[in-house]
Amino acid sequence: MRKGLTLLLVALLAVTLTVAGCSSNTPAPAGEEKLKVGFIYIGPVGDAGWTYAHDQGRQYLEKELDVETIIQESVPEDQQSEKVMKDMIDQGAKVIFATSYGYMDHVVNVAKEYPDIIFLHCSGDKIGDNYANYFGSIEEPRYLSGIVAGLKTQNDTIGYVAAFDYPEVIRGINAFTLGVRSVNPDAVVKVKWTNTWFDPAKEKAAAVALLDEGVDIIAQHQDTAGPQVAAEERGVWSVGYNTDMSKMAPKSYMTAPLWNWGMYYVKTVKEIQEGTWKPEAYWGTLKDGFVDLAPLTDIAPAEAQAAVDKVQDQMKAGTFDVFAGPIKDQNGKEMVPAGSTVSIGDQLGMKWFVEGVEGKIGQ
Amino acid sequence: MQIRLVKKADIGTRRQTLIFLAAIFLALFTTGLFILFLGLNPIRVYISMINGAFGSAYRLEQTFVNAIPLIITSLGIAIAFRMKFWNIGAEGQIIMGAFFASYVALNHSDLSRPVLLSIMFLAGFIGGAIWGFIPAFFKAKWGTNETIITLMMNYVALKWIIYLQFGPWKDPSALGFPKIPNFAENAILPKLFGLHIGWIIALILVVLVYIFMNRSKKGFEIAVIGESINTARYAGINIFRTIILAMVLSGGICGIVGMIQTSGVNLTLSKEITGGVGYTAIITAWLGALKPHWIVLVSVLFAALIQGSSYIQSAFGLSAASAQLFQAIILFFVLGSEFFARYKVIFDWKSLSKAKEDRE
Numbered sequence: 001m002r003k004g005l006t007l008l009l010v011a012l013l014a015v016t017l018t019v020a021g022c023s024s025n026t027p028a029p030a031g032e033e034k035l036k037v038g039f040i041y042i043g044p045v046g047d048a049g050w051t052y053a054h055d056q057g058r059q060y061l062e063k064e065l066d067v068e069t070i071i072q073e074s075v076p077e078d079q080q081s082e083k084v085m086k087d088m089i090d091q092g093a094k095v096i097f098a099t100s101y102g103y104m105d106h107v108v109n110v111a112k113e114y115p116d117i118i119f120l121h122c123s124g125d126k127i128g129d130n131y132a133n134y135f136g137s138i139e140e141p142r143y144l145s146g147i148v149a150g151l152k153t154q155n156d157t158i159g160y161v162a163a164f165d166y167p168e169v170i171r172g173i174n175a176f177t178l179g180v181r182s183v184n185p186d187a188v189v190k191v192k193w194t195n196t197w198f199d200p201a202k203e204k205a206a207a208v209a210l211l212d213e214g215v216d217i218i219a220q221h222q223d224t225a226g227p228q229v230a231a232e233e234r235g236v237w238s239v240g241y242n243t244d245m246s247k248m249a250p251k252s253y254m255t256a257p258l259w260n261w262g263m264y265y266v267k268t269v270k271e272i273q274e275g276t277w278k279p280e281a282y283w284g285t286l287k288d289g290f291v292d293l294a295p296l297t298d299i300a301p302a303e304a305q306a307a308v309d310k311v312q313d314q315m316k317a318g319t320f321d322v323f324a325g326p327i328k329d330q331n332g333k334e335m336v337p338a339g340s341t342v343s344i345g346d347q348l349g350m351k352w353f354v355e356g357v358e359g360k361i362g363q
Numbered sequence: 364m365q366i367r368l369v370k371k372a373d374i375g376t377r378r379q380t381l382i383f384l385a386a387i388f389l390a391l392f393t394t395g396l397f398i399l400f401l402g403l404n405p406i407r408v409y410i411s412m413i414n415g416a417f418g419s420a421y422r423l424e425q426t427f428v429n430a431i432p433l434i435i436t437s438l439g440i441a442i443a444f445r446m447k448f449w450n451i452g453a454e455g456q457i458i459m460g461a462f463f464a465s466y467v468a469l470n471h472s473d474l475s476r477p478v479l480l481s482i483m484f485l486a487g488f489i490g491g492a493i494w495g496f497i498p499a500f501f502k503a504k505w506g507t508n509e510t511i512i513t514l515m516m517n518y519v520a521l522k523w524i525i526y527l528q529f530g531p532w533k534d535p536s537a538l539g540f541p542k543i544p545n546f547a548e549n550a551i552l553p554k555l556f557g558l559h560i561g562w563i564i565a566l567i568l569v570v571l572v573y574i575f576m577n578r579s580k581k582g583f584e585i586a587v588i589g590e591s592i593n594t595a596r597y598a599g600i601n602i603f604r605t606i607i608l609a610m611v612l613s614g615g616i617c618g619i620v621g622m623i624q625t626s627g628v629n630l631t632l633s634k635e636i637t638g639g640v641g642y643t644a645i646i647t648a649w650l651g652a653l654k655p656h657w658i659v660l661v662s663v664l665f666a667a668l669i670q671g672s673s674y675i676q677s678a679f680g681l682s683a684a685s686a687q688l689f690q691a692i693i694l695f696f697v698l699g700s701e702f703f704a705r706y707k708v709i710f711d712w713k714s715l716s717k718a719k720e721d722r723e
Contacts, residue, residue, distance in 0.1 A: 044683060072676060073683040078542070079629040080638070083425065084673075090421045091677060102540060166539045195529060195541070349538060362539075 034068045035095065035273060037061070038088035040081060042100035043198035043223050044073045050197070050223035053242045054099045054122075057261030064266045065273070074198075077102025085110045089117055095272055097265065098122065100197070101166065107131055118272055123168060125348060127279050134264055136284030139175035139347075140315050141257035141293040143322045144308050145239045146179020148254050149217045151301045152237055153180075156187040159210030161220040161227040163197050165361045167350045169221050172257075174354045175322050176219055176239075181356050183307060190215055191359025200226035207231060218252075228253055237299060244294050254300040258292045260284075283344065286315045323347065328355040365711035371704075379704050386700030390693045397688065401681070408675055412689075415674020416667035422674070424557055428628065429666035431561045432457075432620045432637075434659055436644035438572045439491075439616030441653040445576060446609050447589040452498060452513025453617045454641025455520035456491040460618025461625045462524060463490030465543070465632040468625070469532070472547035479550055483622050491618015492611045494520065499610030503603045517641065525634050532632075545631045552627035559627035568616065573655040575612075585609045617641070646694065650701070668693065 039058050041051045051073070058069050070093060075084045081103045085096055089110075095118045098107050104124035111119045111131040119131040126133060149158050158180060162169050177189045190213060192206040203226030207218045211234050219239040220227040228249035231238035238249055240256030264284060271277035284290020293312070296305055314320035325336035330353045336342055342350070351361055395405035416426050436453050443450035463486040471479060494516060501507040527543065534544040552559040576582040584605050588595045595602055620640065625632050647665050651658035672686040 038677070069680075070677040071680060072673075076633075076635045078631075078633045078635055080635065083428075086421070087425070087673065088677060090419065091674070102542070105545075164539065164541065351539070 034066060035269070036091070036093045037067050037069045037269060038085070038091075038093035038096040039069060039071045040075050040084055040088075040096065040098045040100075040103060041071060041073045042075065042077065042102075045071075046224070048225045048240075048243045048245055048248060050242045051099070053259050054097075054261050056243075057259075057263075057265045058097075060262030061265040061269060064262075065269055067269060067273075075103075077106075079106065082106045082110050085119075089114055094118065095269060096120070101168065118277065120268060125281065127281055129279065132279040132281065134268075134282035134284070136259070136282075136288075136290045137286065137322075138257050138259065138291050139171055139322045140286040141291050142172050142175040143179035143182075144293045144312055144315075145219065145255050145257050146176040146181075147183050147307050147311065148296060148300050148304045149176070149219060149237075149239055150180035150182065150184035150187055151304050151307065152254065153184065153187055153217050155214065155216055156184060157213075157215045158187060158189045158217045158219060159207065159213070159215035160189050160191045160359075161203055161206045161210065161218060161222060162191055162193055162359075163222055164195060165193060167348055170353065170361065171347055171350045172221050173357060173359075174350065177354050177356045178322060178327070182311075187356065189219075189357050189359075191353075191357060193359075194222065196222075198223045200224040200229075203227050204230045208234075211236065225249065240294070246297055252299065253297060254304075255296050256294040258294050260290050260292060263288075263290060286312070287318060329353060330355060330357055367709045367711060369707045369709055371707050382700045382704050383697075386696040390696035393696070394689050394692045397685075397692070401685065403679055408679060411678055412671035412675050413667075414671075415678065416671035420557075422670065426663065426667050426670045427558055427562060429669050430663045431559075431565050431627075432624055432640045433644055433647050433662040433666055434565045435561075435568055435620045435623070436617050436640050437648035437651060437658040437662055438568055438655060439613045439620075440644055440648040441651070441655070441658060442572065442576065442585065442609055442616070443495075443613040444648060444653050445589050446585045446606065448499070448502065448606065448610060448613075449510045450495070450498075450513050450610065450613055451510055451645065452494065452516050452614070452641075453620075453644055454637050454639075455513070455517035456494040456614040456617035457621040457624070457637045457641050458517075458520040458524055459494040460487035460491035460615075460621030461632050461636050462520075462527075462621070463487055463618070464622035465546075465625050468546045468550035469544065472550055474549070476549035476553075480552065480626070483550065483626060484619065487618045487620075487622025488615040489618070491621060492615035494618070495610040495612075495614015496607065499607050503606040521634065524632065524636070528632070528634055543632045546626065550626060551630060552623065559623070561623040561627045564619065564623060568619070569655045569659055572616070576655070581605065581608060646698065650697065 039054065041054065043051045045055045046052050061067065062069055070088060070091060072084050075081050077100060088096060097120050099122045101123045104121055104126055107119045107121045108126050108131060111128060115130055117130065121131065121133045123135045124133045160173055162173060173191055180187050180189060190210055192210055194202050194206045196202055203222045203224055207227035207230035210218065211230060216236045217238060218227045218231040220241050225240065225245045225248040228238045228240055228245045232249035232252040236252065237254055238252045240253055242259065245256055246253045264282060268277065286292065293308065311320055321341050323336065323342035325340045326334060326338040327336040329335045332355065335352060353359060353361065398405040398408050415422060417423055436457065440450055440453050464483040467483045467486045498509050498512040498516065501512055502509045529541045532543045534542050552561060555563065584600045587598060587600060588602060588605055592602065624636055629636055647662045648658060651661040668690055672689050675681060676683060676686040
């Protein structure tokens with residue numbers, strides 16, 4: 001009874017193979033000469049957050065330079081990402097941007113297998129002949145956003161919804177807290193881990209839990225605007241991340257630390273096109289315009305703009321160091337003596353909280 | 364009006380083929396509307412989907428890499444389904460197989476490669492078999508609902524791996540990034556013709572499962588229990604033991620998938636290890652009519668669908684969601700056609716006019 005069906009399926013398979021065989025010989029559609037650049041995203045592009053910000057950068061790249069870009073959304077940070085990179089190379093990509101920390105080792109593996117392809121990995125620290133990394137001091141705008149939060153809070157408790165206890169996230173919490181306490185030495189920052197980058201519901205739930213503990217501002221290090229929504233619903237205030245989140249939380253959103261990925265993508269791809277690219281660890285700053293603080297909204301306190309501007313000018317002049325001592329850790333132990341600072345290397349491995357943070361690392 | 368469903372006794376090959384063709388056509392038509400809506404040319408998208416799945420040696424290889432776990436898992440599921448034991452727990456059985464194999468790989472990498480891989484293979488089978496044994500025991504002993512228990516055990520297994528990945532097995536050298544350390548070189552499946560040897564394991568299992576189900580006494584007994592438990596009882600079949608055996612095999616075979624995916628594809632254990640194969644394989648097992656040889660064919664076609672939609676996603680800049688939507692529409696129609704092949708829908712106009720009369 002099923003024989004007919006099987007025959008049919010076999011025929012279908014045969015036809016598809018033939019068609020595939022033919023079509024693979026036909027040249028690719030117009031624009032084959034264009035440099036093809038692949039982007040690997042950790043989540044869906046969506047309408048706000050980390051991946052959205054990278055995608056804005058990609059669109060900027062397409063606008064500025066004569067290149068073709070391909071993307072793949074929601075790529076897990078495991079072996080699967082190597083397959084996606086190889087798929088892209090199979091489709092003609094010559095440059096690949098991998099935009100999440102967990103792709104690091106996989107980028108190195110594939111890079112070694114394909115020496116002619118250039119790989120750029122966001123937020124890692126590996127570097128080789130045909131692969132390099134890029135990131136920047138988001139701590140500067142985080143510190144500035146901390147100033148805004150520190151001035152706004154009424155009960156001196158601020159909540160921080162955070163993804164994973166990596167050094168990257170810990171660094172951000174510390175910078176934010178230092179900013180808060182620079183204007184409000186009594187304030188504390190309570191941290192909740194979500195163990196996810198992209199899960200709006202879970203991130204919102206973590207914010208709700210913090211709000212139940214009595215915080216009146218929600219800051220965050222996630223890829224979505226979930227925490228903002230929680231603050232909005234409770235009628236309290238929030239600091240976003242990655243993109244302007246005023247649309248998601250018009251009555252709560254004050255500002256956000258921002259990345260300007262497009263600037264780096266254009267610079268790098270241009271160098272690759274011109275043949276001047278060299279593997280380097282790119283570290284962008286506020287001064288370069290690679291990171292920035294989103295314009296303050298009306299919800300931010302009136303005196304915040306002046307306070308932010310003062311520090312921001314110093315940062316741009318290169319005279320302000322977020323991690324300049326003296327800094328004590330959570331338990332009051334002095335970690336950075338006065339007159340000293342935390343080197344970039346130590347920042348990349350930071351595994352301790354500054355004084356004023358309530359939360360645990362390594363849960 | 365009344366709508367009644369009547370089970371068809373048997374329908375001819377011609378009709379079945381027609382229904383199937385109609386399903387494919389409708390699926391392509393509906394997907395085509397959606398593609399048009401996205402502002403793309405459906406024909407071009409379809410051709411590049413096929414091209415993406417079979418168009419080069421690399422793509423063909425990727426299609427087969429996707430097909431291997433589907434084939435083996437479907438085989439495992441088919442054994443249980445033949446007995447009408449609804450094993451929805453392949454996902455969990457794969458995970459536990461992967462966990463057992465990974466335990467061996469991470470702790471005994473000093474063994475020689477053939478020995479280590481053999482022990483991992485065995486461990487994978489045992490891990491899956493234990494996860495299959497538990498619901499079988501409950502069912503055979505107390506008549507519990509296997510669908511619910513196997514389904515729930517998937518989550519137990521998944522949460523266990525997440526616990527390991529974020530806790531005791533976390534790679535200390537990864538700076539807090541929650542990943543389990545990669546396997547050592549000798550815990551990784553060797554390749555043959557550019558493809559990890561999971562494909563050979565799959566082919567051997569196809570033959571073995573075929574023989575078991577069609578030529579062995581136990582395989583026959585499993586089918587009898589599936590047809591009627593009372594007949595089986597009359598025939599003197601030991602129902603308790605047969606249910607346990609079938610599920611140990613079913614779970615064990617799924618557990619092998621866990622070993623193959625960790626050792627051949629993922630090179631370590633992670634919470635994404637299954638990639639949803641445990642659920643997809645339910646569909647492929649069913650579409651393959653629980654017959655090993657058809658399962659191979661259906662699985663390869665399905666793997667091509669997955670690989671092809673991943674290809675068009677980057678080729679046309681589609682979102683991950685729309686690629687999944689294509690798959691879902693195609694599945695919806697193909698599975699729906701199965702329904703129309705098995706049941707007849709009768710629109711009972713008489714009762715409609717009768718109801719009208721009653722009202723009047």
